[in-house]
Amino acid sequence: MTTAQMLITIGAAVLATVLTRALPFLVFPEGRPAPRYVRYLGNALPPAVFGLLVVYCLRSVDVMGATHGLPEALAILGTAALHLWKRNMPLSIFGGTALYMAILALI
Amino acid sequence: MPRSTGAEATATCGEKRRGRIRRAFAAAFPLTLPIMAGFVFLGLACGVYTHALGLPVWVPTLMSALIFAGSAEFVVASMLTGAFNPVQVFLTVFVVNARHLFYGLSMLARFRDTGRKRPYLIFGMCDETFSITYAADPPAGVDRGWFMFFVTVLNQLYWVVGCTLGGVFGALLDVQTEGLSFAMTALFVVIFLDQWLKEKNHAMAVAGIALSALMLLVFGPDNFTIPAMLAILAAATVLRERLEPVIGLAGEEPATDAATSEKDGDAR
Structure with missing residues (x-):
């Protein structure tokens, strides 16, 4: 690709990304209350979305592979336990990640 | 959310404003530290990847500044090595990023009254930024608009720095990102758990x-x-x-x- 073609390609990706982020704000502009169903979705979707994001992060874990996803499962349990104990988000994330890296280094 | 404006009128406006901005930064920065760790290393990986594909050095920096969506940038990088087809790139990226549609639906109310910061808050709403700005309640007295702004801008800064370093030093680095990228998984686990408890x-x-x-x-x-x-x-x-x-x-x-x-x- 030429430089101009690369810039246009990246521009197309920018447009698509901005559209996925801005579309709800364009369809339901400020100053006019969104329909009741949409406002209900605003409260109903986030817990499900966070579940989706957890699964999204784990999408390439091969449960049938050599480790059967055990390092990930252990690290998630460790993260959750640390968080229930200390309720400190940065600490839970660093602790869980350190645990995961330690497990990977040990096997 | 109702805000008292009567008391503010007495203090000098600029000082009050600076104090409000500083408090918002102080509340936002610690929450973005895990993202710093994850983004710098994922960004490095993205930069190293574009370098390995033989793309120009400015590609990862430009993508991180303007696209600012991790998995989409990996996809676009590989498409930059193929035939020129912007329509296909547009459709692919729209599908890869479709989950962002739900973020906007969830933030319609929270981005209300954020004024001139609103377009940037919408532009910068990646997975991690959405998760923190949705789930974290800034302490009392902290302006939510500025808090969300600093979470967004700091996260993007980490990403741009990581991608740029990866692009520039790509050949010299042998980044082991497998373990560190778990920081993103841990972030979503923690936020999922926080929501569950609430x-x-x-x-x-x-x-x-x-x-x-x-x-x-x-x-x-x-x-x-x-x-x-x-x-x-x-x-x-x-x-x-x-x-x-x-x-x-x-x-x-x-x-x-x-x-x-x-x-x-x-x-x-």
């Missing part, structure tokens, strides 16, 4: 995990997010009659405890 009904949280896992099994890792989103939307719609009285509507004060505790019993 919420009055777990139906949508359970549906989110179960339906996403099911669609991952059926459609595989590259194509499962849109089926999962549709299934989640269907679940929310089916459960609406029971859920709406419990969880309420976005942008409204939550129902009083007396009204919800009675609903709580039959919802479980």
